[in-house]
Amino acid sequence: MTDQQPVPPATGEPAPEAPSAAAPAGEARWAATFREITTGPFGVTVLAFVLALVIGGLLIIVTDPDVTETASYLFARPADFFGAAWSAVSDAYSAMFRGAVFNYEAPTFARGIRSLTETMTVSTPLIIAALGVAVGFRAGLFNIGAQGQVIIGAAIGGYVGFAWNLPPVLHLLLALLGGVLAGGFWAGIAGFLKARTGAHEVIVTIMLNYVALYLVAWFLTTSAFTRPGSNQPKSPGVKDTAQLPLLLGDQFRLNAGFLVAILAAVFVWWLMSRSTWGFRFRAVGSNQQAARTAGMKVASSFVLVMVVSGALAGLAGAVQILGTEKALTGGIAGSIGFDAITVALLGRSKPLGIFFAGLLYAGLNVGGRAMEASTGTSINIVLVIQSLVVLFIAAPPLVRAIFRLPAPHPVVVKGASA
Amino acid sequence: MKLELRGITKSFGPLVANDHIDLVIEPGQVHALLGENGAGKSTLMNVLFGLYQADSGAILLDDEERTFRGPGDALAAGIGMVHQHFMLVPVFTVAENVMLGHEDVKAGGFLDLEAARKRVRELSSRFGFGLDPDAVVEDLPVGVQQRVEIVKALARDAEVLILDEPTAVLTPQETDELIEIMRQLKAAGTSIVFITHKLREVKAVSDVITVIRRGAVVGTAEPTASETELASLMVGRAVSLGLDKAPAQPGEETFVVRDLTVLAPNGQAVVDHVSFSVAQGEILAVAGVQGNGQTELTEAILGLLPSAEGSIALDGKELRGLSPDAALDAGIGFVPEDRKVDGLVLDFSVAENLVLDLYDKPPYARGIALNLPEIRRNAEHRITEFDIRTQGPGQEVGRLSGGNQQKVVLARELSRPLKLFIASQPTRGVDVGSIEFLHRRIVAERDNGTPVIIVSTELDEVVELADRIAVMYRGRIVGFAPPTTSREVLGLMMAGVPYDEAMAQVSDQPAATDPLHQTGTTGTPGTTDQTDTTGASQ
Numbered sequence A: 001m002t003d004q005q006p007v008p009p010a011t012g013e014p015a016p017e018a019p020s021a022a023a024p025a026g027e028a029r030w031a032a033t034f035r036e037i038t039t040g041p042f043g044v045t046v047l048a049f050v051l052a053l054v055i056g057g058l059l060i061i062v063t064d065p066d067v068t069e070t071a072s073y074l075f076a077r078p079a080d081f082f083g084a085a086w087s088a089v090s091d092a093y094s095a096m097f098r099g100a101v102f103n104y105e106a107p108t109f110a111r112g113i114r115s116l117t118e119t120m121t122v123s124t125p126l127i128i129a130a131l132g133v134a135v136g137f138r139a140g141l142f143n144i145g146a147q148g149q150v151i152i153g154a155a156i157g158g159y160v161g162f163a164w165n166l167p168p169v170l171h172l173l174l175a176l177l178g179g180v181l182a183g184g185f186w187a188g189i190a191g192f193l194k195a196r197t198g199a200h201e202v203i204v205t206i207m208l209n210y211v212a213l214y215l216v217a218w219f220l221t222t223s224a225f226t227r228p229g230s231n232q233p234k235s236p237g238v239k240d241t242a243q244l245p246l247l248l249g250d251q252f253r254l255n256a257g258f259l260v261a262i263l264a265a266v267f268v269w270w271l272m273s274r275s276t277w278g279f280r281f282r283a284v285g286s287n288q289q290a291a292r293t294a295g296m297k298v299a300s301s302f303v304l305v306m307v308v309s310g311a312l313a314g315l316a317g318a319v320q321i322l323g324t325e326k327a328l329t330g331g332i333a334g335s336i337g338f339d340a341i342t343v344a345l346l347g348r349s350k351p352l353g354i355f356f357a358g359l360l361y362a363g364l365n366v367g368g369r370a371m372e373a374s375t376g377t378s379i380n381i382v383l384v385i386q387s388l389v390v391l392f393i394a395a396p397p398l399v400r401a402i403f404r405l406p407a408p409h410p411v412v413v414k415g416a417s418a
Numbered sequence B: 001m002k003l004e005l006r007g008i009t010k011s012f013g014p015l016v017a018n019d020h021i022d023l024v025i026e027p028g029q030v031h032a033l034l035g036e037n038g039a040g041k042s043t044l045m046n047v048l049f050g051l052y053q054a055d056s057g058a059i060l061l062d063d064e065e066r067t068f069r070g071p072g073d074a075l076a077a078g079i080g081m082v083h084q085h086f087m088l089v090p091v092f093t094v095a096e097n098v099m100l101g102h103e104d105v106k107a108g109g110f111l112d113l114e115a116a117r118k119r120v121r122e123l124s125s126r127f128g129f130g131l132d133p134d135a136v137v138e139d140l141p142v143g144v145q146q147r148v149e150i151v152k153a154l155a156r157d158a159e160v161l162i163l164d165e166p167t168a169v170l171t172p173q174e175t176d177e178l179i180e181i182m183r184q185l186k187a188a189g190t191s192i193v194f195i196t197h198k199l200r201e202v203k204a205v206s207d208v209i210t211v212i213r214r215g216a217v218v219g220t221a222e223p224t225a226s227e228t229e230l231a232s233l234m235v236g237r238a239v240s241l242g243l244d245k246a247p248a249q250p251g252e253e254t255f256v257v258r259d260l261t262v263l264a265p266n267g268q269a270v271v272d273h274v275s276f277s278v279a280q281g282e283i284l285a286v287a288g289v290q291g292n293g294q295t296e297l298t299e300a301i302l303g304l305l306p307s308a309e310g311s312i313a314l315d316g317k318e319l320r321g322l323s324p325d326a327a328l329d330a331g332i333g334f335v336p337e338d339r340k341v342d343g344l345v346l347d348f349s350v351a352e353n354l355v356l357d358l359y360d361k362p363p364y365a366r367g368i369a370l371n372l373p374e375i376r377r378n379a380e381h382r383i384t385e386f387d388i389r390t391q392g393p394g395q396e397v398g399r400l401s402g403g404n405q406q407k408v409v410l411a412r413e414l415s416r417p418l419k420l421f422i423a424s425q426p427t428r429g430v431d432v433g434s435i436e437f438l439h440r441r442i443v444a445e446r447d448n449g450t451p452v453i454i455v456s457t458e459l460d461e462v463v464e465l466a467d468r469i470a471v472m473y474r475g476r477i478v479g480f481a482p483p484t485t486s487r488e489v490l491g492l493m494m495a496g497v498p499y500d501e502a503m504a505q506v507s508d509q510p511a512a513t514d515p516l517h518q519t520g521t522t523g524t525p526g527t528t529d530q531t532d533t534t535g536a537s538q
Helices: A026-040 A043-063 A065-071 A078-100 A109-138 A148-161 A170-199 A203-217 A256-274 A276-286 A289-293 A298-325 A336-346 A351-374 A378-395 A396-403 B043-047 B071-076 B093-101 B114-127 B142-155 B174-188 B201-205 B228-235 B293-304 B324-329 B339-343 B372-385 B402-413 B433-446 B459-465 B485-494 B501-508 B525-537
Strands: B003-012 B015-025 B031-032 B054-063 B064-066 B079-082 B160-164 B191-196 B208-213 B216-221 B257-263 B269-278 B285-286 B309-314 B332-335 B421-425 B452-455 B468-472 B476-483
Touching: A026 A109, A026 A336, A043 A065, A043 A078, A043 A351, A043 A378, A043 A396, A078 A109, A078 A351, A078 B285, A109 A148, A109 A256, A109 A351, A148 A170, A148 A203, A148 A298, A148 A336, A170 A203, A170 A298, A256 A276, A256 A298, A256 A351, A276 A289, A276 A298, A289 A298, A289 B339, A298 A336, A336 A351, A336 A378, A336 B174, A336 B201, A351 A378, A378 A396, A378 B071, A378 B079, B003 B043, B015 B031, B015 B043, B015 B216, B031 B043, B031 B201, B031 B228, B043 B160, B054 B093, B054 B433, B071 B079, B079 B142, B093 B114, B093 B142, B114 B142, B114 B174, B142 B160, B142 B174, B174 B191, B191 B201, B201 B208, B201 B228, B208 B228, B216 B228, B216 B285, B216 B324, B228 B433, B257 B293, B269 B293, B269 B476, B285 B459, B285 B485, B293 B324, B293 B332, B293 B452, B332 B501, B339 B402, B372 B402, B402 B421, B402 B433, B421 B433, B433 B452, B433 B459, B452 B459, B459 B485, B468 B485, B476 B501, B485 B501
Parallel strands: B031 B191, B031 B208, B079 B160, B160 B191, B285 B452, B285 B468, B332 B421, B421 B452
Antiparallel strands: B003 B015, B003 B054, B054 B064, B208 B216, B257 B269, B257 B309, B468 B476
């Protein structure tokens, strides 16, 4: 990657200092690292996941009471120790599999497959919000405010859903649109401030997360958002006309939101690789200077990118309330907005990758709960695994070193042009 | 120390970068390694320096076989290398950089910075480098940073010094100074391996020239060989170095700049009341030492510097105050100075880069949908037309050689009808074969009746392309000169001397003999004085 460092500008001695010649090498290196982390190769992701599972397994072994007991006479009867260790890990991970994908111990197929539908339900808002974060990544912007955009999207989408009276299909579409517009507007604030004043989007979006959180908490104290005659911070239920229909009947929570997520993934794929907008976003994300010289409007791109990114996060919020939660509460977004960043990283900012990363991440959550219930292994192990995956992805050279993979580009001292 | 490479072979996958290369470097010799970009020169030197392991072959020092497992071994054996991109810590001082990697320690584990300072002063005064050991490297001009690299190698008692494309980042004056340094090092007994593709420099300083093409040695030459002979050896076919272009047929002066002024953030005028005009079918070449406002001049024309004042008129339409977008729409083709920073998105494909400023216009876009088949067709067409060596339209531009990257930029900018064509450093870092091609394309655009502005710090290029030369110095145009003007006169103008005065000064003096030195270090006492003013004023 040596070729991406700019050649030191060959300025003459005290001749008039060129104002534009001061492109700091550090910035270019950061941009390159940012791209590598957000859009790097797929193989590293898979290996990062495997590595995290292995370390998670070690943690299970260390914390399991049976294993600890056998360890005390490890040298006398090592087989006991290894047997206990193996059964601890295999029990935990198979319970996780049963909880997340298919419960082969369930009496009926429908009960067995329920795990997978649950994973799909949980993955829905994650996938949509992660698509939003990824649009930002591809354009060189770190939208860390997906959480706030999800909250605002859920609040406005939910409001349309429970406060308005409209015919069935139209009501649902308008409620979804409300979430989209609200999320887009919320993120657009950060984009606008960056374009106008150069305020860094990371700081602005973090702060807007808090604003969104407390704004919605205040909404829930007003009469417009609370149930008549109740002072619980909970909104009325979303009307049937605005609910996302269930896909597999009453037995399962899986709803049409999952189809919305698929459509959103297809849309983002088209936007980023088949449209002039995406071309501009990617060019600005990859080399702002070249984009500017080619006549692209860099500042307005920032606004557009943030609006699109936030609109997707807002849609995620709307889908969550219209499909799964059905009423607005202060905790409506859970940690969807933050997990979406992880999912976007896991999916390498590519729509298909995000789709599977969302399923995987949701599966870990759903399966982790099942694991805790059936084997007593703490769900915190799952959180550790999730965190390790991100950590390894953020350090591709580490994973490459562990598995002795070659560097993506041959390390050439002079630069790749040679 | 005698250095010998015997049968060095190195391949990367299917690509054989070095194919049984034999090379003998005698003590106290300047040995030039001449070859186009990608010929395998750098690979060979990286093998010698221990950065790569050869697949087969041997390295011999004073007839004794050696293996270098890393740069540390090579350094210990007395081989020093100055890379094209410097390996200096910008925030360290000169002395700290020189001691980096083999720090001396005093009692108690303290760094012995004083010893390093002393070593820098000693070497600096011995070779006349003029280095201050306490200067911070990032504050130094590129040419001086390079001397720090050389001192770094010498401080470790390097007897063989490898200079990898050392002049690529230097101004003409800094190049002259470097060549003088090389002569002194040689006189002191250091062998130098000088890697380059610039023929003039090779002839000026080398004792032996080895030409490499496609990973193999294709011949050796004496420094007395003509540039045409060397170029043909290097490229593998006859190359005509002189561009025989038809005389210009200047038409109407459609591009007029009046009193253009650009202020730097500190209030200093980097472009200072510049006025000129260019006619249809004419090439105006802007010459000058880098950093005298040429870059800002072109950027202001494109609308990249909104604070510019004055008037820029194309076909009677005022361009000043327009965005780059609108300026491009007005019919400007723009080749920026640094293709990797301003001209290309390196991780975009060749096809995408070929429409970087046209992507949202028909036929490449329908509404907001990209027309991918059309973008691909365009790429295939330009790749053939401009002979861009690539695996295909989908290849990442960052993987192409410098010459091919530059062809992508030119192909893009010349692929639509233009009313004005501006190219900054159109052939910087480009190999001889491609330079010839790119120059022909630029002349062809002129012959289409387009006004053309070329900005170049290479006098060769200026003289070759120009129908008229404008020389810039400290943000002002010192004067205009015909392309037949001698290098000496142009050199004086680049130091701020107006045309008439420069002509008068030069006609008083016999012509300088050394072709490399437009202001001649080997010239008469009169011209040498002028060199000093040049040096002091840039």
